[in-house]
Amino acid sequence: MKRTNALLAEAGLLAVAAVDAAFNQPTGILAIGAAVLAVAALVLRRRLPVPVFVLTLPALALVGSVIATLIALYVVAARYSNRYLLTACGTLAAAGYFFPGMDYQYPRADLVLTGIYATMTAAAPIFFGRLVHARQELALRLADIRQAREHERELDAQAILAKERNQLAREMHDVVSHQVSLIAVQAGALGVSTTDPGVKAAAENVRQLSVDTLDELRHMVNLLRASGSRTTGLTPxxxxxxxxxxxxxxxxxxxxxxxxxxxxxxxxxxxxxxxxxxxxxxxxxxxxxxxxxxxxxxxxxxxxxxxxxxxxxxxxxxxxxxxxxxxxxxxxxxxxxxxxxxxxxxxxxxxxxxxxxxxxxxx
Structure with missing residues (x-):
């Protein structure tokens, strides 16, 4: 449906430009060729906006065909932000009104009126194109802001979770590791002080288990401190x-x-x-x-x-x-x-x- 609407809009613009060129009744091979070239070039206006605009100028100057130039000028303004480029294109479009193709409507004797009309007509598509460009930029920036805020909310949630896990890690380290360390020390002391081989072996076993428990506890504390995301350990x-x-x-x-x-x-x-x-x-x-x-x-x-x-x-x-x-x-x-x-x-x-x-x- 969107593609059909786009094709209809494209055909409508070309038809308006063609009617405008035909309404000015070009005579001679040069004038007719310039009018046909201006209308046909509009097909490529989105891919090559500046060259297409330049190709519409001969029809403006020789025939007085305005619509094709204004469409191309709008596309240039909507695509580019360079003020020098836009000023140059607007000046060229306004200058086209002083060529023979516009003589029938605006005599050379009335240069002031012609200049005002030419300037206003050339400025309108530029302003409209810049307005559309600004609207698109604003939509992109709003999307970026929404994503940034969502990202900040996720980071805040991660920070809160990380704080809680760090607190848990400190409790495990300060309380559990202290008690297990005491067990390991007392088991080692018992193993040194006793002469009973059975008690010595049991004490060494308790000491080794305590050391292994401390290593596992240290690993768990590191995992708790490293984890701060909103996912859980069960999530891949x-x-x-x-x-x-x-x-x-x-x-x-x-x-x-x-x-x-x-x-x-x-x-x-x-x-x-x-x-x-x-x-x-x-x-x-x-x-x-x-x-x-x-x-x-x-x-x-x-x-x-x-x-x-x-x-x-x-x-x-x-x-x-x-x-x-x-x-x-x-x-x-x-x-x-x-x-x-x-x-x-x-x-x-x-x-x-x-x-x-x-x-x-x-x-």
Whole structure:
């Protein structure tokens, strides 16, 4: 249905331009050819707006065909924001009124009236095109703001959950580990002081179990501190196999290059995924219209993830940010012995680099 409506609208515009050209009754091969060229060129106005506008000027000057030029000028104004380009196109369109094709309606003796009419007629499609362009930009910015606010709400929820889990981790560490440590110390002392082989073996067994319990407790505390997302432990966590889907659904033009080594821990994979996810979110939020390149590289000791984005091509807004995302990936990297660096690029873009050691993080 939409395609049919678009085709009907296209045919209607071409018909109006053709009727306008025919109404001016072009005579001579040159004038007729200019009128036909102006109407036919409108088919390509969305792909080549400036060349199409230029091709409509001969019909304006020789025949007085106005509609084709105004349609092309509107498309140029809706596409481009360069004021010099728009001023030049508007001047050319207004100048066309002083050529022979308009003599029948506006005599040369009345140059002031002709100039006022020409200026107003040329300015109207430019203003209308800029209005449509501003409306489209506003719709995009509102969509970005909604996504940014939703992202901020998710980050706030994650921060609250992380605070609760950190509190639980501190309680486990301060209370449980203290009691288990006392058990291990007393079992060790009993094993040293007794001469009974059975008691010595039992004491050593209790001491070893206490040490193993402390190691498991330390691991659980690290997991609680690392976890701050709204998903639960029962929800499947993202891995490197989900990166292609993440990049494809990011809503920006992004390219993924390189690969991670085989057999790395799921914790490392999850940290890589969350880092790229946060970087792409920041690109969409702070560099609208920019593109991103994600590069995975590794050597014998380190794994590096670099996300680089180009400068924004659309106006940016000062959106609210609590920087929870960057803090979160820095904490994730620190738990794995890695580092995160975020720096601007010389061309006005931004680069986020995650470096993780591979030693001890392979299966």
């Amino acid at each position: 966590q993202p891995t490197l196999s989900d990166l292609d889907r993440l990049v494809a659904g990011s809503g920006i033009e992004a390219r993924l290059t390189g690969a991670a080594p085989e057999g790395i821990d799921t914790a490392v994979q999850r940290t890589i995924y969350r880092t790229i996810q946060e970087a792409l979110t920041n690109v969409r939020k702070h560099a609208p219209g920019g593109t991103a390149t994600i590069e995975l590289a590794h050597d014998d000791t380190d794994l590096t993830v670099t996300v680089t984005n180009t400068p924004p091509t659309r106006p940016t807004l000062a959106l609210p940010s609590a920087r929870h995302g960057l803090v979160g990936i820095q904490e994730r990297a620190a738990l794995l012995g890695g580092t995160v660096a975020a720096t601007p690029t010389p061309d006005g873009g931004f680069r986020l680099r995650l470096r993780l050691p591979l030693t001890g993080h392979r299966r």
